[in-house]
Amino acid sequence: MAARRGRKSQARRSGAPRGVPSLVWLLVAVLLGAVLAGVVLMRDRIGDSLGVPRPDPAAKAPPPGDPPVAQKPATKKPGYDFYTLLPGKEVVIPDSELSATARNERTTPKPAVAGDARYLLQAGAFSESSRAEEIKAQIAFTGEFARVEPADISGKTVYRVMLGPYPNAQALEAAKGKLTAAGIQSVAVRAR
Numbered sequence: 001m002a003a004r005r006g007r008k009s010q011a012r013r014s015g016a017p018r019g020v021p022s023l024v025w026l027l028v029a030v031l032l033g034a035v036l037a038g039v040v041l042m043r044d045r046i047g048d049s050l051g052v053p054r055p056d057p058a059a060k061a062p063p064p065g066d067p068p069v070a071q072k073p074a075t076k077k078p079g080y081d082f083y084t085l086l087p088g089k090e091v092v093i094p095d096s097e098l099s100a101t102a103r104n105e106r107t108t109p110k111p112a113v114a115g116d117a118r119y120l121l122q123a124g125a126f127s128e129s130s131r132a133e134e135i136k137a138q139i140a141f142t143g144e145f146a147r148v149e150p151a152d153i154s155g156k157t158v159y160r161v162m163l164g165p166y167p168n169a170q171a172l173e174a175a176k177g178k179l180t181a182a183g184i185q186s187v188a189v190r191a192r
Contacts, residue, residue, distance in 0.1 A: 090120070093188040098176070101169035118165035119172040120189040123179060125151070125160045132159035135184065139163065142178045165191075 093101075123139060123146060126132045132148045139146040139161070149160045163179075163186070166172040172188055179186045 090189045090191045093119075093172075093190050095188070098169055098173055098188045102173040105168050105170050118191045119169060120162055120164035120166070120191055121172065121175055121179070121186045122189050123161040123163060123184055123186040125153075125158045127156070127158060129159045132161050135161045138182065138184055139179065142182045142184070144175055144178055 124132065124135050126135075129148060129150075136146045136148055144163055146161050146163045149162050151158050151160050163175060164172070166175060176186055176188055
């Protein structure tokens, strides 16, 4: 009998793993439950701050005989006007004139713009510099380089997104084409 007692005591002393106590598992389950309950209770507040649409409980379905009315999205007017925000020494080049000048340059190449005039592109003028920086970043994805220039127009600071100068109308037309293909409005400008 003495031998039996010895083996039992040795098995206990050998350090065999006992597993994780039940109390630890219970605490983990309670903490996970509390976190999930917090997420469920806070999801309405989180959804509101993220702009997630929520159903309107007071909304009613239209009668079955009426055709559905499509709501036209509100067109957002750009926060700039190319033609009124150009300083006095800059002239807008209409697209037709730009195309004609570029065609003319292809037939009779000239190394640069005549005189001291420069070809530029203006991709917007904004009252907030952050919006101008957004457009500048979009332009970077087209492979063109833009800069934001603050300008004082009628006593207000306007942030203009400018590209160039370009050496000729061909280069200006190509850059304008890249921007148009990317959905970015721009105006060709001749500066003196």
